[in-house]
Amino acid sequence: MSSTDTYSSRSPLGAHAPRQQRTGSTLPFSDERHLLAYQWLVDETYLLDAQDYQAWLGLLSDDIHYLMPVRVTTALGAGFDVAPGMAHFDEDKYSLSRRVARFATEHAWTEDPPSRMRHHLSNVRTFATEDPDHLVVDSAVLLFRNRGDVRESALISAGREDLLRRTADGWRLARRTILVDESVLRMQNLAIFL
Amino acid sequence: MPDQSAVLDDVRRGMIPAHIYNDAEVFALERERLFSRSWLFVAHESEIPQPGDYAVRRVLDDSFIVARDEQGEVRVMFNMCLHRGMQVCRAELGNASHFRCPYHGWSYRNDGRLVGLPFHQDAYGGEAGFRRKGQTLLPAPALDSYNGLIFINLDAQAPPLRDYLGDFTFYLDYYTKQSESGIELRGPQRWRIKANWKIGAENFAGDMYHTPQTHTSVVEIGLFREPKAAKRKDGATYWAGAGGGTTYKLPPGTVDERLAYVGYPFEMVERMKQMWSPEQLRVVGEDGFMISAASVFPNLSFVHNWPRVADSDDVLPFISIRQWQPISENETEVLSWFAVDAEAPEQFKKLSYKAYLMCFGSTGMFEQDDVENWVSLTSTAAGSMARRLRLNSRMGLLDDDTEVTPALPPEQFAGPGVARTGYSEANQRELLRRWADHLEQPAGDGAVAR
Numbered sequence: 001m002s003s004t005d006t007y008s009s010r011s012p013l014g015a016h017a018p019r020q021q022r023t024g025s026t027l028p029f030s031d032e033r034h035l036l037a038y039q040w041l042v043d044e045t046y047l048l049d050a051q052d053y054q055a056w057l058g059l060l061s062d063d064i065h066y067l068m069p070v071r072v073t074t075a076l077g078a079g080f081d082v083a084p085g086m087a088h089f090d091e092d093k094y095s096l097s098r099r100v101a102r103f104a105t106e107h108a109w110t111e112d113p114p115s116r117m118r119h120h121l122s123n124v125r126t127f128a129t130e131d132p133d134h135l136v137v138d139s140a141v142l143l144f145r146n147r148g149d150v151r152e153s154a155l156i157s158a159g160r161e162d163l164l165r166r167t168a169d170g171w172r173l174a175r176r177t178i179l180v181d182e183s184v185l186r187m188q189n190l191a192i193f194l
Numbered sequence: 195m196p197d198q199s200a201v202l203d204d205v206r207r208g209m210i211p212a213h214i215y216n217d218a219e220v221f222a223l224e225r226e227r228l229f230s231r232s233w234l235f236v237a238h239e240s241e242i243p244q245p246g247d248y249a250v251r252r253v254l255d256d257s258f259i260v261a262r263d264e265q266g267e268v269r270v271m272f273n274m275c276l277h278r279g280m281q282v283c284r285a286e287l288g289n290a291s292h293f294r295c296p297y298h299g300w301s302y303r304n305d306g307r308l309v310g311l312p313f314h315q316d317a318y319g320g321e322a323g324f325r326r327k328g329q330t331l332l333p334a335p336a337l338d339s340y341n342g343l344i345f346i347n348l349d350a351q352a353p354p355l356r357d358y359l360g361d362f363t364f365y366l367d368y369y370t371k372q373s374e375s376g377i378e379l380r381g382p383q384r385w386r387i388k389a390n391w392k393i394g395a396e397n398f399a400g401d402m403y404h405t406p407q408t409h410t411s412v413v414e415i416g417l418f419r420e421p422k423a424a425k426r427k428d429g430a431t432y433w434a435g436a437g438g439g440t441t442y443k444l445p446p447g448t449v450d451e452r453l454a455y456v457g458y459p460f461e462m463v464e465r466m467k468q469m470w471s472p473e474q475l476r477v478v479g480e481d482g483f484m485i486s487a488a489s490v491f492p493n494l495s496f497v498h499n500w501p502r503v504a505d506s507d508d509v510l511p512f513i514s515i516r517q518w519q520p521i522s523e524n525e526t527e528v529l530s531w532f533a534v535d536a537e538a539p540e541q542f543k544k545l546s547y548k549a550y551l552m553c554f555g556s557t558g559m560f561e562q563d564d565v566e567n568w569v570s571l572t573s574t575a576a577g578s579m580a581r582r583l584r585l586n587s588r589m590g591l592l593d594d595d596t597e598v599t600p601a602l603p604p605e606q607f608a609g610p611g612v613a614r615t616g617y618s619e620a621n622q623r624e625l626l627r628r629w630a631d632h633l634e635q636p637a638g639d640g641a642v643a644r
Contacts, residue, residue, distance in 0.1 A: 013544060068557075070381060070382075072286045072287055078288050083380070088555070089551070089557055090547070094504055095503070101415040102412065110562040110563050184527060185556060187386075188385070188565045188566070189565050191557075
């Protein structure tokens with residue numbers, strides 16, 4: 001499943017998503033392309049933790065497809081594990097820009113006061129594609145989020161598959177598929193990014 | 195169980211003891227007296243279109259399989275093996291001709307009939323020991339549907355769904371019958387919020403007053419042109435039968451122009467004009483009101499809005515159906531579906547889905563701020579001070595109970611029930627009045643009024 005990127009291509013709003021796929025096996029951890037991709041992801045988590053979303057938006061390609069399907073529990077062999085035609089995020093640059101713009105207003109109450117967040121990043125591996133300007137990167141992310149002083153903290157665990165693209169201005173995220181590990185989220189909202 | 199009559203009296207006069215939003219004893223009463231005999235939404239027929247399709251849904255702690263059997267009939271069956279009580283279906287959705295219990299292998303057809311019982315002869319002595327014939331998974335005590343919305347009732351003596359919904363069906367049609375084919379649902383997104391279930395139901399039933407404040411940000415970023423305070427105030431709220439909702443006042447125009455104003459393409463408008471009654475068309479075309487949020491007692495809500503989904507002046511309408519499924523007195527599972535007319539053009543369906551995702555659901559920019567409020571309210575309702583505080587829910591009423599704004603006469607609002615323009619908490623009071631009526635009536639004496 002992860003090697004064919006069916007989630008993005010099957011998504012109702014994924015028609016224009018970049019289609020580059022991984023080729024071959026994991027790049028050696030000493031490979032410069034892996035080191036580059038890994039650093040890109042680490043740097044990104046610091047932006048997300050700090051809610052520096054304007055800077056984060058600048059790291060996304062104009063044709064980005066940012067997808068977080070709704071996971072469902074199905075029988076082994078059912079052939080699917082996401083809700084058909086439904087996602088938590090199914091975003092393009094415009095809708096992401098509106099979300100970021102909202103956080104920049106003085107009236108996005110859900111993040112004022114802001115959450116304390118830590119995106120724990122691990123299990124990073126990188127693949128080449130047929131195009132030297134594109135890399136596919138797998139990673140795991142565990143988001144810890146805490147609000148106020150009496151509420152219980154919330155966690156989201158997810159796997160991600162990213163498509164990174166080399167541009168004149170540096171590497172940009174062109175596609176992200178987030179496979180959350182819960183069918184029922186235990187978080188009050190997704191006023192965050194993964 | 196302590197006497198709740200003082201609490202119920204306060205609720206009825208619109209002074210809500212704050213602790214009802216986080217009180218284990220109140221929740222126990224709701225379980226015993228309200229959810230035990232209300233019609234509760236479980237699924238829409240479009241979620242299980244083919245024979246064998248099923249979805250598993252809960253009513254509080256009870257798990258039900260909502261399945262379409264081989265004859266095409268919708269069945270709702272308690273998901274518990276007759277033998278040792280295992281869940282016979284542990285997936286959330288799929289397609290199956292049979293459900294086989296993993297414990298001892300009893301198996302059931304998708305209409306609930308027990309058909310497989312290993313070693314029936316050796317272990318039970320055949321039919322003489324255990325009569326297999328006629329055994330089925332326990333069916334939901336009552337099952338009924340309206341426009342494809344499947345409801346169950348844990349009270350077998352409950353009045354028919356139509357009687358329960360009453361005149362609210364007039365408004366339900368706007369959301370669920372825009373063409374002969376009706377709506378199709380996608381989802382649901384599901385997530386848990388640390389909020390009492392009643393808060394969402396009240397909010398969607400009638401809280402036009404919160405829109406300009408809570409949702410300031412979505413206007414500021416150009417997503418939605420309507421919720422400015424002045425615009426929201428010109429809308430009407432209505433209550434009819436088992437539900438009530440809010441509307442926006444549209445700019446002058448014909449029914450065609452007004453449906454186009456909220457983004458419906460010509461062909462969809464043509465179908466709506468064929469489907470809706472003259473009165474239903476009058477509310478939009480002549481009275482100028484467009485439905486927005488609504489709730490059906492106790493915990494099912496609807497929303498219809500028309501945001502911008504791209505950097506242009508065009509707006510796109512979307513519909514969401516949502517259920518506030520109680521987990522406890524201070525936790526709710528939200529099930530939020532995207533709904534769209536089945537005959538809508540494919541491009542419309544895509545953009546309407548996009549509009550939904552931007553506004554409502556787990557990532558929706560409206561919903562994010564709503565939930566923050568509701569979690570905060572629920573948390574503060576738990577303590578001893580909340581027992582001393584009665585929340586004023588009397589908006590729209592003077593001290594002597596006369597109304598600030600009189601009900602609209604039929605020539606200004608063609609729909610059934612009581613409608614009025616401007617801000618008021620009449621609908622929230624209606625919802626909680628029904629809540630109080632249920633909680634007052636002891637369990638076990640059959641269906642309650644309304």
